[in-house]
Amino acid sequence: MRFNKILSAISSIGAGLFCGLFATSASATFAEPWQTGFQTAVTEVMEDITDFHNLLLVIITLITIFVLVLLVYTMWRFSAKRNPVPSKTTHHAMLEMVWTIVPVIILVVIAVPSFKLLYKADVVPKADMTVKAIGNQWYWQYEYPDHGNFGFASNMIQDADLAKFAKENNIKNPKRLLETDTEVVVPVNTTVRVQVTANDVLHAWAIPAFGVKIDGVPGRLNQTWFNAKKEGTYYGQCSELCGVNHGFMPIKVKVVSKAAFDAWVTAQRKAAGLAPMTSERRDVG
Ligand SMILES: [Cu+2]
Structure with a gap:
């Protein structure tokens, strides 16, 4: 034995x-x-x-x-x-x-x-778009400055709500401690600049599958980049010890087709009360 x-x-x-x-x-x-x-x-x-x-x-x-x-x-x-x-x-x-x-x-x-x-x-190559991530105790906030600056908070789904969340969003295998109520959506094969900062203490924005990990420092704007080759949902976690709920502020990034991303942006702008996207704002980067 x-x-x-x-x-x-x-x-x-x-x-x-x-x-x-x-x-x-x-x-x-x-x-x-x-x-x-x-x-x-x-x-x-x-x-x-x-x-x-x-x-x-x-x-x-x-x-x-x-x-x-x-x-x-x-x-x-x-x-x-x-x-x-x-x-x-x-x-x-x-x-x-x-x-x-x-x-x-x-x-x-x-x-x-x-x-x-x-x-x-x-070194960030010429970026096609920017996403700003702001760390808070204990959730992430996101802004899309090139798409009208709409933004949203992203909170972890608590264990008790996981099954309900999975059912509502049609997710087969919800990931405990990794699912969030809103997610970062980016188009595939696009160079995305990520600006990272924090409101209170040090946090770190990290997605292992992207090879990205960068500190969010209050009063300072850090930047990194990624260009995802494959559509899918990718998960990460705050990687700086930021307090008692440090382990409960996951990061969820959904990489979608360019058309799906445009549709998502339109919906987000509508929800934020912004006018539909005009083409001349597209290539800000
Ligand atoms: Cu944190």
């Missing part, structure tokens, strides 16, 4: 390593129980983050194996039994050069894709 438990623990660690190595194999757009890899990437930035993660995992695994082999060999070969008279050598110029230069080369190999990725995620 005990042995079986140990065996299953070992196999789950093995599966974890395997999933870590091939992180793209996970398929969810939200966190799943026992998930070990990343969520499926739907933006180029997240694809690059996944590739970078996989590269690092290979490098760190090889280094760890190499160090382990050296340690075991040293313990065996230079034990008091096998090596009763230790050598008094303290310096070896060639060896010292090698163990300095090789790590430098490894770090450069890591630094090049790392900086490339950092700049790619940081």
Whole structure:
């Protein structure tokens, strides 16, 4: 019985390593129980983050194996039994050069894709539209400045209301602690600039599938971007410890077709008492 438990623990660690190595194999757009890899990437930035993660995992695994082999060999070969008279050598110029230069080369190999990725995620390309996210204790507020500046608050659906909410909105598998009463809607294949700030304390706007995570700081406007390649519903959570209900201010983003997005904007403008969208406001960015 005990042995079986140990065996299953070992196999789950093995599966974890395997999933870590091939992180793209996970398929969810939200966190799943026992998930070990990343969520499926739907933006180029997240694809690059996944590739970078996989590269690092290979490098760190090889280094760890190499160090382990050296340690075991040293313990065996230079034990008091096998090596009763230790050598008094303290310096070896060639060896010292090698163990300095090789790590430098490894770090450069890591630094090049790392900086490339950092700049790619940081520098916002020419955006097609802007969404502003404002963190509050404990919900998110959204504004669409390029579409007439309509806005709405987005609150988590409480456990007690989840079944009713799912039924009303025709959602098959409602995600506990992730569903919200309103959601961010954006068109597919569109570069969206996200401006993030907060009203009270630090919050962070994060969507794992987009590879986006940025702090909302009171009195400061941060910005990031994403360009989702696939329609769907993506979930994230506030990722800055912002108070007692920090774990209960999820983020829900719905990526829809451009036509569906236009229809949604029209409905939102109508609800906000704004005139229908005119074409010259479309390409603000
Ligand atoms: Cu928060």
